[in-house]
Amino acid sequence: MLRVFTLMILAISLATTARAEPLLADLSESEIKITTGFTGAKVLLFGSIEGDGEVVIIVRGPNQTVPVRHKEQAAGIIYVNKRSVAFKDAPSYYHVMSSKPLDDWLPQHTRALFQIGVEHLKLPTVERVGPVVAADFREALIRNMQRIGRYGDVAGQVQFMGGQLFRADLYLPANVLTGFYNIDVLLVRDGDVKAIQSTPLLIDKAGLGATVYDLAYGYPALYGIAAIIIAILAGLAANAIFRNM
Amino acid sequence: MYVHLPIAEMSVNIFLILGMGAGVGMLSGIFGVGGGFLMTPLLIFLGVPSPIAVGTEANQIVASSVSGVLAHWRRGNVDFKMGSVLLIGGLIGSTFGVYLFRELRSIGQIDLVIRLSYVIFLGAIGSMMMVESVRAIWRSRTPSGALRKLHQHNFLHGLPFKMRFRRSKLYTSALLPLGVGILVGILASIMGVGGGFVMVPAMIYLLGMPTAVVIGTSLFQIIFVTANATFFQAYLNQTVDIVLAVLLLVGAVIGAQFGTKIGGYLKGEQLRGLLALMVLGVCFKIGYDLWAMPADPYSIGQIMGH
Numbered sequence: 001m002l003r004v005f006t007l008m009i010l011a012i013s014l015a016t017t018a019r020a021e022p023l024l025a026d027l028s029e030s031e032i033k034i035t036t037g038f039t040g041a042k043v044l045l046f047g048s049i050e051g052d053g054e055v056v057i058i059v060r061g062p063n064q065t066v067p068v069r070h071k072e073q074a075a076g077i078i079y080v081n082k083r084s085v086a087f088k089d090a091p092s093y094y095h096v097m098s099s100k101p102l103d104d105w106l107p108q109h110t111r112a113l114f115q116i117g118v119e120h121l122k123l124p125t126v127e128r129v130g131p132v133v134a135a136d137f138r139e140a141l142i143r144n145m146q147r148i149g150r151y152g153d154v155a156g157q158v159q160f161m162g163g164q165l166f167r168a169d170l171y172l173p174a175n176v177l178t179g180f181y182n183i184d185v186l187l188v189r190d191g192d193v194k195a196i197q198s199t200p201l202l203i204d205k206a207g208l209g210a211t212v213y214d215l216a217y218g219y220p221a222l223y224g225i226a227a228i229i230i231a232i233l234a235g236l237a238a239n240a241i242f243r244n245m
Numbered sequence: 246m247y248v249h250l251p252i253a254e255m256s257v258n259i260f261l262i263l264g265m266g267a268g269v270g271m272l273s274g275i276f277g278v279g280g281g282f283l284m285t286p287l288l289i290f291l292g293v294p295s296p297i298a299v300g301t302e303a304n305q306i307v308a309s310s311v312s313g314v315l316a317h318w319r320r321g322n323v324d325f326k327m328g329s330v331l332l333i334g335g336l337i338g339s340t341f342g343v344y345l346f347r348e349l350r351s352i353g354q355i356d357l358v359i360r361l362s363y364v365i366f367l368g369a370i371g372s373m374m375m376v377e378s379v380r381a382i383w384r385s386r387t388p389s390g391a392l393r394k395l396h397q398h399n400f401l402h403g404l405p406f407k408m409r410f411r412r413s414k415l416y417t418s419a420l421l422p423l424g425v426g427i428l429v430g431i432l433a434s435i436m437g438v439g440g441g442f443v444m445v446p447a448m449i450y451l452l453g454m455p456t457a458v459v460i461g462t463s464l465f466q467i468i469f470v471t472a473n474a475t476f477f478q479a480y481l482n483q484t485v486d487i488v489l490a491v492l493l494l495v496g497a498v499i500g501a502q503f504g505t506k507i508g509g510y511l512k513g514e515q516l517r518g519l520l521a522l523m524v525l526g527v528c529f530k531i532g533y534d535l536w537a538m539p540a541d542p543y544s545i546g547q548i549m550g551h
Contacts (some may be wrong), residue, residue, distance in 0.1 A: 022485045036488070038249040041520045067546035069353050070538055076359075078535040084546065140543030147541075174249065174256035209251035209488070216252055218481050224479030227304045227487050228472045231494065235311025238498035242312075 011041040022050040023195035025185040030199075031081065032172065033206035034184050040174045043201065045183065046167040053189035054099045055158045056106070056116060061093025061150075061203075063180030068137045068144070085137040092177045093150050094121060095158035097168050098141065107191045114193065118151055124180045149173040176201050252486035253297045258297065259492065261291075266496020273497070274504020275511070276520045277460060279467065281438035282367060284493065285359075286527050293489070295359050296350055299437030300484030301493070303474040306439045308494040309501065310468040317461025324412035324458045330419050331444070334426020335433070335470035342434025343477035350482065353546050357535075362436050362489065364532040370442050371524035374517050378485040381514035413454045413462075421452055434474045439467040442524075510540050 003234045025047030028134035032041050045057060067086040076078040096102075096116055123138055150173070159166040170183075180200055187195040205213050215223045247256045265287055273280035281302050288298035317323055349355040404418035425447045429440035444463045448454045454462070479485040508516065 034249060036249055036251075037247065039247045050485050067353065069544050069546050071542045071544070078357075079537075079539055079542070080357055081544075081546075084353055086546075090480040137543065140541070141545065143541065144543065144545045174247075175254060177254070205251065209249055212251040212487055214489075216479065217484070220480045220483060221476075221488075223478035224485065227475050227479055227485050227490065228307055229305055231307035231472075231475070232311050232490065234491070234494050234498070235308040235313075236315075236493075238308070239315045242498075243267060 023185060023187040023197050024048050025197050025199060027170075027183065027199055027201060029201075031202045031204065033204060033245055034176075034178065035205075035207040036208060036209050038174060038209075040176070043170040043172065044167060045170055045185070045199075046165070047185060047197075048165050049187050050164075051189070052163070053187050053194060054105060055160075055168075055169055056099075056102075056114075056186040057097040057158060057170075057202075058114065058116060058184045058186070058189055059093065059095045059097075059170060060083075060091045060182050060184075061177055062091075062181070063089040064092050064177075066090045066141060068141045070137070070140070080126045082145045083133075085129055085133065087138070087141055088126050089149075090123050090141065091121070092179070093172075093181065094118070094145070095152050095170070097170070099158040099160060099166065105191060106188060110188070110191065110193060114184070116186075118146075148175060150175070172203070176203060248488065248492070250486050250489050251291075252301075252483065253293050253489060255292065257291070257489075262489065262492045263496040265291075266493040267500035268496075270309070270497030270500025271507070272500075274501035274506075274525070275508040276504075276516060277508070278520065279306055279309060279439035279441045280497065282363070282436070282442055282524070283527060284497075285437040286531060288365060288489075290530075291361075296482060296484040297486055297489075299346075299359060299435070300400035300475070300478035300482060301486045302437035302487050303433060303471045303478060304490040305493045305497065306433075306471040306486070307468060307475060307520070308490075309497055310439060310464045310471065312498065312501075314461060314464040314468060317464060320461070322458050322461035323465050324410060324454070324462045326408075326464045327410045327413050327415075327422060327452075327454065327458075330408070330422040330521070331426040331429075331462070331466040333493050334423040335430040335466055336426075336429075336473050338427035338430020338432075339434045339474040340430075340477055341427075341471050343429040343474060343481055345431070345529050346434055346478075358548050359436060359476050360531050360535050362432065364528055364535065366432070366436070366443060367524050367528035370446065371528055374521035374524065378514045378518035378521060382518070385514065410454075413452075413458055415453060417452065425451065426470075429466075430470050430474075433467075433470050434478070439463075439471055441467060471538045472512070487540070 025045060028044035029161045049055065065086055065088045067084050069081040069084045071079040072082040102117060106116065111117055115121055123141065125134055143150055158166055160166050182203055183201055185197045186193050246259045247258050248259045269280040269284045271354045272283065285298050285302045287293045315375045346355060349358050404420050407416060409416050410420045425444060429444045432438060432443060441463050445459055448459045448463060449456060475485055
């Protein structure tokens, strides 16, 4: 909430000071449907900047509470989940793209303020834990999310075309979660964020998959009965078809 | 061609799933087993979250048992009275099992319990079958005329609540099949299996039922127990993926038809030996994964709030 508020203040102040629209950006699609054939999606982000500068894009998926578990060897034989630390408000998706590899041109305090790069992600734990433990579990959360393609920061994905226009391809993996995604586009000049624009992207289930999902979570009893009836009918059909074969 | 599974929330190759269904269906046709004990681990190896593999497999077994029981019913090989007593136990066990599953999932130990159950049960059943089939093969080479008694009498026959099971030619305590039913019901919920691989030996060796009625009766019971497990998994845990279940059962039904024909050409004891090898193989693989140092000791648990 605080983050949104800070960004809002900043956006308003930027809008009032710089009326020349230093930054414009939009998405090729504002909504992505996860249908039965969904294998991931590519969204084109494009825009233009006024004057020179670098562009940083931060994509965040809906926040969730994520428990991270640590396996330890039990009785010297098997590995068992022992300690668990849960993180609240962890983004389900987090990717940073930029027009230049992130180094000195983007000062640390700016990165920390805008949470640019996984090391600057704010990941509060649900329960109070010691700093060393929290750091280990935090790293593990990021590592696991990176492995399944949910987190990442890739430099050079924002390409300039002719100095003013830019474009970037945003890839969403097949395991992407539904909800509102927020895409912040930042114009950085001389180490300062000169302009910022936020664009929402809605990812939603559609078609048969959406119906099944809504039924499973909305009417679980009905869903359970339907699952049984489908199975019984399939069994009877199989028997009828193959009986004389 | 890929299909997005709505509950598992992942994309899978449709032909891979159909092929797995057909492969396991064929094996179940050859060996006359449900195949849940192979399918659930395969789904987990494929990356389906284990709770969803278990819940969905229970759903699929409903279909394969329905199609299997009809053939046995026509031949009169179902002891409905025995089946009903087993069933009462099964309903108690599977309902309790789903609640246990939910509890274990919330404390992050469901994966471990699923895997340990597989190692223990597959290991025990696989070894017993292996010993049995080696003995049978050895015996067939050295003919002997020793007759087996119908069944052994032991302390189990002193239990109260005796009932007469005409079709099984038994007069025994109802507590025994009830207990077997409860155990198998719990397994159905925790392991995503029909439990035939536990129930069939229990019916033969523990209850002393005649072999002819064992398969039909166990299938009869499995239908209701897996249906009950499916309902409660869907109702309490939302772990039944209908799309995945349908894909699996289409493959399984076709595979089973071929399997039954192939099974007719193989000898009983060789068949059991092969099945034992396969059971032990799956057991070894799961056991090794538990024992080996994980690539990353940290993992993400059940995500809340989406």
